[in-house]
Amino acid sequence: MAQGAKTSSRASLRSAARLAAVQALYQMDMTGIDLTDVLAEFEAHRLGQELEGDQYHSAEAKFFRDLVEGVVREQRNLDPLIDQQLAEGWRLGRVDSILRAILRSAAFELTDRDDVPARVVISEYVDIAHAFFNEDEPKVVNGVLDQLAHKTRPKELTRQ
Template sequence: MSQPKPRDPSAPRPANQRGAARLAAVQALYQMDVGRQTLEDTLAQFSAIHVGREIEGEEYLPADADFFRQIVSGVIKSQLQIDPAVDTALVDTWPMGRIDATLRAILRAATFELLKRRDIPARVVITEYVDVAKAFYEDEAPRMVNAVLDQVAKTAGRDNDPAKTR
């Protein structure tokens, strides 16, 4: 039996690549919402420019390009299921149409994963998207994202997920 090769410490870890894909997916979904770009144009633009490169002095981590495409495409294909799930989890005074485009993108991407990617523990999805929210907001928004996603997970039957957040 051969010894496993040590991992190159400078190589991005798969988890980091998925986290970068989630961040890029939120940015792409935001751009589609605000800029009214097509799915094809957005995927092409983000794959060529935003994923794993330096842009205007900002260094983007290498992202899992396939995972990025799965999230963005999945949100678009499942939006008629995703938006009502998010809207139901929001408080009555803040319906989906009232929250800003960045929060909508975060909640849509995370809800896609909670509803359609049962191979990923709910705890991981919620934690990752709360971290994405922290990249954009310093106020109460990350806590709101946590609460809404927790409710989506419960409604989707993911509250018994053994890795669920506490």
């Protein structure tokens, strides 16, 4: 039982890290804040902290940092991969900024974090999309990530 509690706790810390990474990437996109400053702000004032009356969940800081740094480092490779999965005529630059942050973070996990199962990545980021959107965006996230996962991890997704 203690092992299950530990696993679930780690899962929730990682879920919170993913959400924080999406928020940090969105903030960088919207304000132009640089990587060092956004990491410092989130680690000092948001992860597990209260800010302006909002309580932020504790998050696995190392995982958060890996996601944000990885997306920034690999963005030139990630964006074309995402573009290929979008509907014809759509490009990542045309989608909502928060949706763009979700897709980039998820794409980074799918391409660079093979320690996380693809199905977990897809599920987690669809949940994040539901936190921000009430319309078709979570379906878009699911479709794009499913296609990307089949291209980047075909063996993992064909196993029964």
